[in-house]
Amino acid sequence: MSAAAQPYPHVSDGSESTEVKDEFRALLRAARQARSPRRRAEAAAALVDVVGTIPALDGATCVAAYCARPTEPDTGPLLDALAARGVEVLLPVLGAGLQREWARYAGRDDLRQRAPGRPPEPSTPALGADALAEADVILAPALAVDTAGTRLGQGGGWYDRALGFARPGTPVIALVFAEELYDAAVHPLPREAHDRTVDLVATPERWLRLGS
Numbered sequence: 001m002s003a004a005a006q007p008y009p010h011v012s013d014g015s016e017s018t019e020v021k022d023e024f025r026a027l028l029r030a031a032r033q034a035r036s037p038r039r040r041a042e043a044a045a046a047l048v049d050v051v052g053t054i055p056a057l058d059g060a061t062c063v064a065a066y067c068a069r070p071t072e073p074d075t076g077p078l079l080d081a082l083a084a085r086g087v088e089v090l091l092p093v094l095g096a097g098l099q100r101e102w103a104r105y106a107g108r109d110d111l112r113q114r115a116p117g118r119p120p121e122p123s124t125p126a127l128g129a130d131a132l133a134e135a136d137v138i139l140a141p142a143l144a145v146d147t148a149g150t151r152l153g154q155g156g157g158w159y160d161r162a163l164g165f166a167r168p169g170t171p172v173i174a175l176v177f178a179e180e181l182y183d184a185a186v187h188p189l190p191r192e193a194h195d196r197t198v199d200l201v202a203t204p205e206r207w208l209r210l211g212s
Contacts, residue, residue, distance in 0.1 A: 142174040
């Protein structure tokens with residue numbers, strides 16, 4: 001964790017948590033936009049190796065994951081690696097009535113972008129929000145994570161709600177770039193009462209178990 005390379009918003013005594021989060025997100029998104037396609041591809045390949053060493057995935061038969069947006073750590077190689085091991089992979093999809101659900105990954109050729117700006121989704125049948133209970137491990141997107149387990153997401157709150165369907169004790173692993181992992185003792189991320197923490201974080205360099 002290199003504090004010099006990490007954007008961090010100015011926090012005053014009167015700052016509201018939502019304002020700090022919005023400022024933080026803008027800084028992190030700008031940093032991601034500046035990352036070259038070559039560096040993102042290198043990070044994607046390295047992430048496969050790192051995630052493959054996490055003991056929580058040993059013996060996992062079902063993993064909930066996601067299709068990355070263009071500036072996020074690319075999960076395509078990781079999805080393929082999991083599928084090649086015989087792991088059933090669940091991905092988020094937009095269900096009936098704009099409900100967020102899950103569907104089984106059937107390979108990259110099956111993925112379709114159903115709306116501009118949205119990540120690709122599988123065309124396999126939607127399984128409902130409660131399908132997350134099938135997952136032995138959950139890989140979650142994040143803009144940043146701190147060592148206390150606080151996760152900063154995109155702002156929609158969907159993962160905070162979705163994790164309510166996970167089986168108790170299911171490990172949640174956030175995937176971020178190395179400079180998006182913050183030392184909670186120095187630069188903690190803003191956390192509100194409804195925010196769900198994560199158990200581990202994986203970067204292209206290493207994985208780390210997080211503590212409260």
